[in-house]
Amino acid sequence: MSKQHVTTTVNGDPTEFLAAPGTTLLDALRDELGLTGAKEGCGSGDCGACSVVVDGRLVCSCLMLAPEAEGRRIETIEGMAQGGRLHPLQQKFLEHAALQCGFCTPGFLVAAKALLERNPDPDETEIRYWLAGNLCRCTGYDKIVRAVMDAAAEMRQVRRAS
Amino acid sequence: MPQLEYSSPSTADDAVRALAAAGGSAKVLAGGTDLLVQLRSGRIRPSVIVDLKRIAGAVGIREEAGAFVIGAATPGAVLGEHAALSKAWPGVVEAANLIGSTQVQGRATLAGNLCNASPAADSVPAMIAAGATCVVVGPKGRREIPVEQVPKGPGETSLAPDEFLLEIRLPPRPPRSADAYLRLIPRTEMDIAVVGAGVSLTLDAEGVITAARVALGAVAPTVILVPEAGAALVGSRLGDQALEKLDAAAKAAARPISDKRGTVDYRTNIAGVLARRAATIAYQRAESRA
Ligand SMILES: Cc1cc2nc3c(=O)[nH]c(=O)nc-3n(C[C@H](O)[C@H](O)[C@H](O)COP(=O)(O)OP(=O)(O)OC[C@H]3O[C@@H](n4cnc5c(N)ncnc54)[C@H](O)[C@@H]3O)c2cc1C
Ligand code: FES
Ligand code: FES
Numbered sequence: 001m002s003k004q005h006v007t008t009t010v011n012g013d014p015t016e017f018l019a020a021p022g023t024t025l026l027d028a029l030r031d032e033l034g035l036t037g038a039k040e041g042c043g044s045g046d047c048g049a050c051s052v053v054v055d056g057r058l059v060c061s062c063l064m065l066a067p068e069a070e071g072r073r074i075e076t077i078e079g080m081a082q083g084g085r086l087h088p089l090q091q092k093f094l095e096h097a098a099l100q101c102g103f104c105t106p107g108f109l110v111a112a113k114a115l116l117e118r119n120p121d122p123d124e125t126e127i128r129y130w131l132a133g134n135l136c137r138c139t140g141y142d143k144i145v146r147a148v149m150d151a152a153a154e155m156r157q158v159r160r161a162s
Numbered sequence: 163m164p165q166l167e168y169s170s171p172s173t174a175d176d177a178v179r180a181l182a183a184a185g186g187s188a189k190v191l192a193g194g195t196d197l198l199v200q201l202r203s204g205r206i207r208p209s210v211i212v213d214l215k216r217i218a219g220a221v222g223i224r225e226e227a228g229a230f231v232i233g234a235a236t237p238g239a240v241l242g243e244h245a246a247l248s249k250a251w252p253g254v255v256e257a258a259n260l261i262g263s264t265q266v267q268g269r270a271t272l273a274g275n276l277c278n279a280s281p282a283a284d285s286v287p288a289m290i291a292a293g294a295t296c297v298v299v300g301p302k303g304r305r306e307i308p309v310e311q312v313p314k315g316p317g318e319t320s321l322a323p324d325e326f327l328l329e330i331r332l333p334p335r336p337p338r339s340a341d342a343y344l345r346l347i348p349r350t351e352m353d354i355a356v357v358g359a360g361v362s363l364t365l366d367a368e369g370v371i372t373a374a375r376v377a378l379g380a381v382a383p384t385v386i387l388v389p390e391a392g393a394a395l396v397g398s399r400l401g402d403q404a405l406e407k408l409d410a411a412a413k414a415a416a417r418p419i420s421d422k423r424g425t426v427d428y429r430t431n432i433a434g435v436l437a438r439r440a441a442t443i444a445y446q447r448a449e450s451r452a
Binding site: 004020021022024043044045046048051054057058059060062063064065067068070111114115130131132133134 | 166167168170191193194195198199201202203211213215237239262263264265266268269352
């Protein structure tokens with residue numbers, strides 16, 4: 001099977017990779033580019049562990065073919081911390097113990113970041129609906145929701161101060 | 163996985179050529195939220211995947227003399243963010259936005275929901291109630307057909323293997339018109355409809371219904387238009403009598419199956435209940451536009 005050459009931007013860096021036409025973006029990120037933050041929990045769009053942002057839209061990378069990424073801007077969990085400084089969401093996940101095994105965490109963080117970029121002040125219901133496509137088998141969700149609310153509050157404060 | 167090619171044509175004609183060249187073994191790709199699942203499970207084994215998203219106009223919404231034209235590859239999230247579309251067709255937009263999670267909304271399309279031909283597809287009752295049409299492109303050119311003519315049975319459409327949907331059109335709206343879609347699922351998110359009901363109606367200045375269309379999902383092998391249910395509403399102000407007639411017509415049209423989501427009796431009853439509730443919401447929306 002001939003592989004296709006794909007040119008994209010991943011976390012701001014121009015990136016090229018080879019992909020067999022039937023493979024997913026998730027496969028390409030993990031196996032070709034070594035970006036193993038996005039996880040495969042289900043491979044069918046149900047769990048959100050593979051969440052990435054493509055041209056500003058939150059998507060499941062397990063439901064996107066790798067060649068579809070041609071010319072697109074992709075953001076993954078690996079681009080979230082800036083120069084070793086954790087994003088407020090990452091920091092709050094640690095403080096609130098919003099993870100146990102951590103398998104779902106990259107997906108939740110990417111999805112929560114996409115939410116706060118659209119809505120800096122979501123209420124609990126909005127957070128739960130936005131994150132309904134992210135499954136966690138460990139935490140029971142409450143700590144995740146609290147971490148997102150706390151991160152949002154902190155980010156609003158920082159924005160006001162600056 | 164067997165040999166598979168990916169093609170992303172930039173014109174509709176090139177897409178038709180790619181489909182025709184594959185002689186029936188190609189699959190059209192819009193958002194991929196059904197297709198990728200089917201591909202990965204081995205349920206389908208196409209030789210070529212023809213991605214519509216690079217065709218000019220395939221992603222986006224434009225207004226044409228009061229009609230909305232929705233490109234076949236436009237994801238649900240884009241519909242929800244379009245203020246004019248959401249105002250004119252709240253039922254179609256709420257139905258589209260019920261599909262899956264935020265992540266699924268970033269990709270899933272109306273055309274994909276229609277062409278996947280699930281009897282429980284959420285946006286399809288709303289589109290049929292709306293009187294939506296679709297533009298089909300093939301080797302012989304373009305034709306426009308009502309949305310209800312696309313699904314033939316579970317997973318089966320009336321399109322030839324070298325045809326695809328280029329766009330979906332929602333007709334111009336008379337004043338005091340509105341629509342609504344409701345589905346019943348066992349939880350509040352991420353599940354398949356037990357029953358779905360779409361209603362679209364138009365009122366005169368006195369609040370009398372002058373036109374109404376009702377469509378039901380998950381109660382037959384395809385989503386169905388129920389003309390008797392629409393007729394039950396016309397001439398009324400949606401009083402108790404009209405609602406009773408609507409309920410009876412919806413139940414009479416329902417030919418559901420029993421499965422783990424619901425029995426025949428349950429689904430039949432719910433079809434009546436949801437039709438009444440969706441009609442009530444559509445009526446209130448239309449009234450508030452007077
Ligand atoms: C987690 C999850 C949750 C879901 N929840 C729901 C739900 O609540 N309600 C619901 O109704 N569905 C649901 N779905 C199913 C799916 O998301 C929808 O049916 C969606 O609208 C499909 O659109 P798509 O653009 O992704 O289609 P695709 O997967 O791209 O295509 C679907 C089918 O239609 C064909 N096709 C697509 N576009 C065209 C076209 N323009 N012309 C001809 N053929 C075409 C494809 O070849 C394929 O056979 C869910 C799916 C997932 C993964
Ligand atoms: S791995 Fe993509 S949604 Fe579960
Ligand atoms: S922390 Fe284990 S699945 Fe969420």
